[in-house]
Amino acid sequence: MEREVYMDYAATTYIKPEVIKEMNPYLTEYFGNPSSIYHISRKTKGAIDAARQRIATAIKARRDEIFFTSGGSEADNWAIKGVVFANKDRGNHIITTKIEHHAVLHTCEYLEELGFEITYLPVDEFGFVKIEDLKKAITDKTILVSIMFANNEIGTIQSIMEIGELCREKRVIFHTDAVQAVGNVPIDVTAMNIDLLSMASHKFYGPKGMGALYIKKGIKIHNLIHGGAQERARRAGTENIAGIVGMGKAVELATENMENESKRLTILRDKLIQGLLKIPGTRLNGPSGEKRLPGNVNISFEGAAGDILLMRLDSMGICASSGSACSAGALEPSHVLIALGLPEERAKNSLRLTIGSGTTEEEIDYVLKVITEMAM
Numbered sequence: 001m002e003r004e005v006y007m008d009y010a011a012t013t014y015i016k017p018e019v020i021k022e023m024n025p026y027l028t029e030y031f032g033n034p035s036s037i038y039h040i041s042r043k044t045k046g047a048i049d050a051a052r053q054r055i056a057t058a059i060k061a062r063r064d065e066i067f068f069t070s071g072g073s074e075a076d077n078w079a080i081k082g083v084v085f086a087n088k089d090r091g092n093h094i095i096t097t098k099i100e101h102h103a104v105l106h107t108c109e110y111l112e113e114l115g116f117e118i119t120y121l122p123v124d125e126f127g128f129v130k131i132e133d134l135k136k137a138i139t140d141k142t143i144l145v146s147i148m149f150a151n152n153e154i155g156t157i158q159s160i161m162e163i164g165e166l167c168r169e170k171r172v173i174f175h176t177d178a179v180q181a182v183g184n185v186p187i188d189v190t191a192m193n194i195d196l197l198s199m200a201s202h203k204f205y206g207p208k209g210m211g212a213l214y215i216k217k218g219i220k221i222h223n224l225i226h227g228g229a230q231e232r233a234r235r236a237g238t239e240n241i242a243g244i245v246g247m248g249k250a251v252e253l254a255t256e257n258m259e260n261e262s263k264r265l266t267i268l269r270d271k272l273i274q275g276l277l278k279i280p281g282t283r284l285n286g287p288s289g290e291k292r293l294p295g296n297v298n299i300s301f302e303g304a305a306g307d308i309l310l311m312r313l314d315s316m317g318i319c320a321s322s323g324s325a326c327s328a329g330a331l332e333p334s335h336v337l338i339a340l341g342l343p344e345e346r347a348k349n350s351l352r353l354t355i356g357s358g359t360t361e362e363e364i365d366y367v368l369k370v371i372t373e374m375a376m
């Protein structure tokens with residue numbers, strides 16, 4: 001293979017060297033169990049507190065509102081199941097959207113089997129939820145609204161402030177999956193009226209298997225894992241200290257650099273989009289401009305199946321992702337692209353390229369050249 005070009009940052013990122021540097025001592029020297037009382041444990045306990053504070057600062061929450069999890073999926077599961085189980089005396093209705101990550105959708109499907117009622121809101125052709133649709137869907141049985149902050153496939157950034165305001169007015173608990181938003185979009189949980197927010201460290205250059213759930217003080221929620229007193233007895237188990245430290249450093253770096261880095265990525269993103277749209281029969285999936293994640297490109301081709309395109313790109317060293325997913329052995333078109341109203345064929349013939357910290361303009365030029373030659 002001539003070269004290696006990674007354009008799948010929405011799937012996961014590498015860990016930044018500064019992050020690894022902060023994690024290292026907690027894998028070697030400082031191994032003490034934070035729940036113990038001797039001096040080496042005070043060091044690890046202090047590191048956890050500091051990381052919790054960094055995460056709270058990044059989303060303008062309080063330190064005691066941040067709970068560590070094993071990633072985005074766990075945070076989503078906990079938020080949704082925990083809230084509906086703790087509030088089922090108030091109703092059994094949950095509102096979400098058709099374009100959520102499977103960590104939210106499959107949790108809702110499971111709750112449906114248990115007797116909860118779910119409304120899956122449609123989205124418009126760019127992936128936006130209409131606030132009017134949400135307003136109409138809320139009933140006196142609604143206990144939870146779960147709407148993602150930014151979409152992992154098409155990059156749509158929802159009007160979270162408006163959604164939060166409506167939920168507060170209707171006294172419905174509001175959860176948002178912000179896994180793709182943290183580090184890319186400014187977040188203020190108080191101003192945006194967010195009650196619960198999920199994040200995952202490996203989407204912003206931190207370690208994998210690490211995430212957090214913000215739970216606003218006063219929100220009724222069931223505990224996730226019963227056992228020891230870790231995470232204020234809500235999520236028991238000895239902490240992943242190095243992971244927590246790494247996540248704290250990663251979120252700090254991501255928010256410090258956010259303004260400059262989003263500007264840089266937006267320019268590269270738009271160059272890639274403009275170049276790809278020159279290929280006859282292509283269309284952009286998702287919005288353009290400020291309401292699209294700075295690193296997200298999603299394009300449909302005419303008559304070039306996404307999976308074949310992907311394999312050919314792979315042979316040229318390019319790592320990307322397609323608009324279909326292998327489920328139960330069959331290639332299924334993406335539920336997100338279908339929700340936009342794309343015909344099945346068109347949805348299958350799509351390509352997601354997500355760029356990030358390591359992406360250069362030279363890489364954009366290379367990828368454009370390769371794809372244009374393949375598709376023409």
Ligand SMILES: *Cc1c(COP(=O)(O)O)cnc(C)c1O
Nearest residue numbers: 071072073101103152179180200
């Ligand atoms: C990656 C992702 C998740 C899952 O996070 P994990 O840490 O892999 O469990 C959930 N939601 C969105 C939007 C994601 O992009």
